Amino acid sequence: MHRVAGVIAVFVLWTTGFASADQQPQKFSASFQVPRSDLAKAEALANQLATLSPRVDRTEAKLLADCAHATVSQLRRQYHMFGTPIFNNFLIYHGLKKRGYCYQWSEDLLIALDALRLTSLELRWGEANPGNWRENNCLVITARGQPFRSGIMLDCWRHLGHLYFGPVVSDTDPYVENSAYARFVLARSAARNASAANHRVALQRRVKASGKTGDH
Template identity: 55%
Template sequence: MIALPRCAGSCIPATRRLAVVFIILSAGVAPTIAKQEPFSSLEVAKNDLPKAQALATQLAALSPKVDPKEAKAVAECAYATARRLRSQYHMFGTPIFNNFLVYHGFRKRGYCYQWTEDLFLALDALKLKTLQLHWGEAYAGTWRENNCLVVTAKGQPFERGMILEAWRHFGYLRWNLLLSDEDRYFENTKWAARVRSRAAAAKTSEPRHGVAFQRRVTATEKSSE
């Protein structure tokens, strides 16, 4: 997660924080969000359909063994989920500014790992047979940590996968081959298993990650494993 130094949350003067709150309220963020039309969690927006089709084509091209129908389902679910989360998280401004809002309690969720968790679980519910989901992370355990979902053909090496990520792009889904990304990602199979386990157990406790505006975090649970 491209972010500010860990002390950024504590270094912001109180007056500036109050000013930010005033700006948020005066900008009418809440009313704007309230006006958004409801939609099905699996509905793909019309302007996202061409992009979802392109993603499906690229996922199917990962291997001749990939079922095109499954690739289509993943692509459509990914775009629909990103749209839903964008509304649920009330995305406003830059990714770092959203971290600020989450840190100070103006938003309940919205850190990059939370985007990845929710997208991961939405796609995992498809019970994929020819595609496989992986948890990717860059700069793990630091204030620059970023997490993403990586999709490969089943049994394919992590490095040959496709990144699905929305936090860096203001809540809009972006995808690219892992090896073409500007950051170097590594797989964390333990964290993927933990996400699945916590979801299955319906636990509500939040894990800790090294992200901007989480000054209370000195080490992540992931990095200690």
């Protein structure tokens, strides 16, 4: 009888152990193809992120920096950037290009970085001069639980698809946080992924819903 009870106890511990492991959040682990010309910049960004707080995971800082540079490089090719940022806006406005406004850069980068499932760093949406032709959008990375103004901004648009980063508090644009828009972008992305997984429709139209002005 004692032997049977012991076997049952071992079985319970074994199965609950697996259940607990399954319930733990799985962190993203990968390496990214950072362009050779961006390797030093990616390392510099990782160093800046790591100094945001002693609690920042150095591995996460490097993962985010590499992912950001690799993603922006890929988007630069997809967006077919050339000329100046304003000229690209002109082409998009007149329907000659589909994407490349500053908020679109930030949306795509946010979705890519969110997939990393970071625990020591937070992704925040920053906007300056919202609602008018001077509006600009970026991502701001902070240590977990730290103020928005303590973070490092990531701006893809101003240098024509070459990632700019630096302390948001030092930037010439007066950035403020818009957490509601960040949630909207991620929720919309999740809904699209779910729809694409369940409904395969030939020549499906893409419907864009955004509260952004489209000027930057």
